[in-house]
Amino acid sequence: MARNSAKRSLGFWLQLGLTLAVSGFLGVPILQSMLAGVTRNIFTGVLKSGLTLDWVGQVLTLYWPAILLSIEIAIGCLAVTLLIGVPAAYGLARAPGRLARLAEEALVLPIAVPGLALALAMVIAYNGWGGFRQTAWFILAGHVLFTLPFMIRAVLAVMASSDLATLEEGAASLGAGFFRRFFDVVLPNCRSGILAGALTVVTLSIGEFNLTWLLHTPLTKTLPVGLADAYASLRLEIGSAYTLVFFVLIVPLLVALQMLGRPRRMKALPEDTV
Amino acid sequence: MPRGRMIAALMILPAGLFFLAFFVLPLVRLVIAGGEGPDGWAGYGVALADARHLTSLAETLILSIAVTAATLVLGGIPGLFLARNRFPGRAFLVSILTLPLAFPGVVVGFMVILLAGRQGMIGQVSQMLGGERIVFAYSMAGLFLGYVYFSIPRVVLTVMASAEKLDPQLEEAARSLGASPWRVFLDVILPGLRPALIAAGAVSFATSMGAFGTAFTLATRIDVLPMVIYTEFTLGVNLAAAAGLSLLLGAVTWAALALARQAAGAGVAAAG
Numbered sequence: 422m423a424r425n426s427a428k429r430s431l432g433f434w435l436q437l438g439l440t441l442a443v444s445g446f447l448g449v450p451i452l453q454s455m456l457a458g459v460t461r462n463i464f465t466g467v468l469k470s471g472l473t474l475d476w477v478g479q480v481l482t483l484y485w486p487a488i489l490l491s492i493e494i495a496i497g498c499l500a501v502t503l504l505i506g507v508p509a510a511y512g513l514a515r516a517p518g519r520l521a522r523l524a525e526e527a528l529v530l531p532i533a534v535p536g537l538a539l540a541l542a543m544v545i546a547y548n549g550w551g552g553f554r555q556t557a558w559f560i561l562a563g564h565v566l567f568t569l570p571f572m573i574r575a576v577l578a579v580m581a582s583s584d585l586a587t588l589e590e591g592a593a594s595l596g597a598g599f600f601r602r603f604f605d606v607v608l609p610n611c612r613s614g615i616l617a618g619a620l621t622v623v624t625l626s627i628g629e630f631n632l633t634w635l636l637h638t639p640l641t642k643t644l645p646v647g648l649a650d651a652y653a654s655l656r657l658e659i660g661s662a663y664t665l666v667f668f669v670l671i672v673p674l675l676v677a678l679q680m681l682g683r684p685r686r687m688k689a690l691p692e693d694t695v
Numbered sequence: 696m697p698r699g700r701m702i703a704a705l706m707i708l709p710a711g712l713f714f715l716a717f718f719v720l721p722l723v724r725l726v727i728a729g730g731e732g733p734d735g736w737a738g739y740g741v742a743l744a745d746a747r748h749l750t751s752l753a754e755t756l757i758l759s760i761a762v763t764a765a766t767l768v769l770g771g772i773p774g775l776f777l778a779r780n781r782f783p784g785r786a787f788l789v790s791i792l793t794l795p796l797a798f799p800g801v802v803v804g805f806m807v808i809l810l811a812g813r814q815g816m817i818g819q820v821s822q823m824l825g826g827e828r829i830v831f832a833y834s835m836a837g838l839f840l841g842y843v844y845f846s847i848p849r850v851v852l853t854v855m856a857s858a859e860k861l862d863p864q865l866e867e868a869a870r871s872l873g874a875s876p877w878r879v880f881l882d883v884i885l886p887g888l889r890p891a892l893i894a895a896g897a898v899s900f901a902t903s904m905g906a907f908g909t910a911f912t913l914a915t916r917i918d919v920l921p922m923v924i925y926t927e928f929t930l931g932v933n934l935a936a937a938a939g940l941s942l943l944l945g946a947v948t949w950a951a952l953a954l955a956r957q958a959a960g961a962g963v964a965a966a967g
Contacts, residue, residue: 436773436776437780444773446847448794450809454806457809505709508707509706509709512704515703516704533945533948533949535907537921538924538945539718541941542941545721545728546721566714569710624797628798628799628802631799631800631905631907634908635925648799649911652912657814664802675796676790
């Protein structure tokens with residue numbers, strides 16, 4: 422933890438070198454795709470052909486329905502996971518004993534199984550069910566299945582760390598009924614967990630492909646389904662421009678998630694002495 | 696507290712019903728559908744003994760193990776380094792290294808194409824240096840690159856969080872007793888990071904086993920298990936094979952993640 426660069430050892434510089442190389446490996450293609458998305462012709466290069474927003478415009482005309490559907494599904498997914506996930510987390514936190522732990526294990530099971538397998542099972546189970554399989558609701562169900570465990574875990578983690586039982590007992594002794602306690606005591610105390618869960622749910626839903634690829638129909642394409650389509654059949658600039666649109670949607674969510682996680686992580690840091 | 700217990704049960708009920716309708720029921724249906732093929736229940740045996748499936752299973756396992764090993768090194772060292780050092784630009788590096796965390800597999804596939812595809816950077820650089828245009832995106836090597844890309848952020852985050860919780864006094868004690876930096880690393884830091892490394896390794900293994908989007912973007916000819924399941928279902932309409940391999944895959948990823956949870960107890964997932 423040498424802070425003075427004069428004291429830094431060879432090991433420091435080697436590790437920094439590797440860290441920079443790995444950052445380049447992750448960061449350069451991101452940068453490249455963003456640049457390619459606004460370059461007139463990637464084969465002649467940015468400098469010769471110049472910048473343009475034409476590709477982004479084309480992506481928006483071609484894929485606007487898919488982008489919109491993804492946003493709608495993400496919002497729907499958030500609503501459902503809040504509505505059934507937060508109460509479930511509360512129930513799991515308050516219920517004592519082995520049965521509750523078993524229920525918790527079961528409810529988070531869907532994230533341990535690959536999305537493709539989940540989707541396959543859903544398609545086989547609901548194939549005969551009239552129109553349901555053809556609608557966007559079917560995709561929504563898949564996204565809720567996959568994101569619900571993240572909501573439950575995020576909220577449960579905060580509930581477990583705050584002494585909810587004591588707070589609730591205090592409120593109960595003052596005569597607060599169950600609903601009063603749930604909305605005025607429990608929910609405000611879990612705000613950070615709910616927010617973290619919500620950001621995770623929306624981020625995952627917007628980017629979900631593994632399940633969605635089997636669940637979608639030609640009329641219910643989502644943003645990532647369109648991405649796969651664009652990568653496979655259209656020119657590099659359009660694929661890049663589409664990726665750029667995706668980044669614009671997803672990066673603010675990721676930054677918010679990182680910022681949310683930071684204060685807690687900072688507290689865990691040992692004092693920066695020596 | 697029977698009343699409290701009843702309220703708790705009622706609160707879990709909606710999520711429980713959803714879970715039954717969209718997880719338990721479909722899984723049961725999947726198992727039954729797999730046994731309804733021309734071979735009946737024996738179809739499962741036939742599918743799992745098929746040479747092509749076994750090769751695919753072996754290849755996927757080898758790929759996932761290789762990805763896990765590479766990611767632990769390439770993500771572990773930067774994670775540890777960033778947790779233990781403060782320097783200008785550190786926060787920026789942390790954001791780059793964790794940014795791809797929520798990229799879908801298809802986007803990761805596109806990143807691999809930009810790196811190692813026909814117009815990729817690696818090819819251009821190798822050509823400029825007077826060599827041949829190196830292109831390997833559309834093969835198992837490209838998939839390897841993609842899964843490493845995808846898994847590094849998870850390992851970095853897990854290792855950073857764990858390294859920040861290490862007790863600095865242990866290290867100081869070892870140093871004051873005359874241990875070399877290398878010995879301190881091997882005997883103090885590495886054992887402290889063990890749970891995090893096991894957890895992160897299990898997650899990247901499970902993710903590599905089950906990921907579909909990256910392979911789908913790169914090529915349909917890469918015969919990893921999820922691709923085989925997909926083609927058996929859509930092209931072969933071989934439900935027994937698709938169901939059997941899905942259940943097998945699910946069991947493997949579940950076991951890997953159960954190991955991770957035992958090691959770390961943290962929220963881990965097989966996304967991608």
